Amino acid sequence: MTEVECVTCGQKGEAITDMLFLGKLESEVKSKVCKPCWKKWEGMRVMVINEYQINLGDESGRDLVRKQMKAFLKLGEEEPTDTTKLDQNYRPPTG
Numbered sequence: 640m641t642e643v644e645c646v647t648c649g650q651k652g653e654a655i656t657d658m659l660f661l662g663k664l665e666s667e668v669k670s671k672v673c674k675p676c677w678k679k680w681e682g683m684r685v686m687v688i689n690e691y692q693i694n695l696g697d698e699s700g701r702d703l704v705r706k707q708m709k710a711f712l713k714l715g716e717e718e719p720t721d722t723t724k725l726d727q728n729y730r731p732p733t734g
């Protein structure tokens with residue numbers, strides 16, 4: 640069994656072996672997040688999508704899910720995950 644040092648729960652845990660279809664984030668998630676934490680996010684993702692009424696057919700919808708995922712899994716290092724700040728800095732795409 641492969642183990643990862645999980646940034647989400649701070650413990651060593653079983654590595655994710657399933658295909659996650661995350662593109663660029665796939666290897667990052669798999670190297671930093673344990674399987675139980677990923678399972679928690681999968682449950683949370685459903686709630687997030689319902690809560691924000693996210694349309695996964697939209698790039699902006701997928702982007703929001705990605706942000707929520709990084710915040711939940713504590714992966715966020717490239718941008719602040721504090722949602723109030725996100726709101727302030729958010730510029731809707733024009734055109």
Ligand SMILES: [Zn+2]
Pocket residue numbers: 645646647648649650652672673674675676
């Ligand atoms: Zn974990």
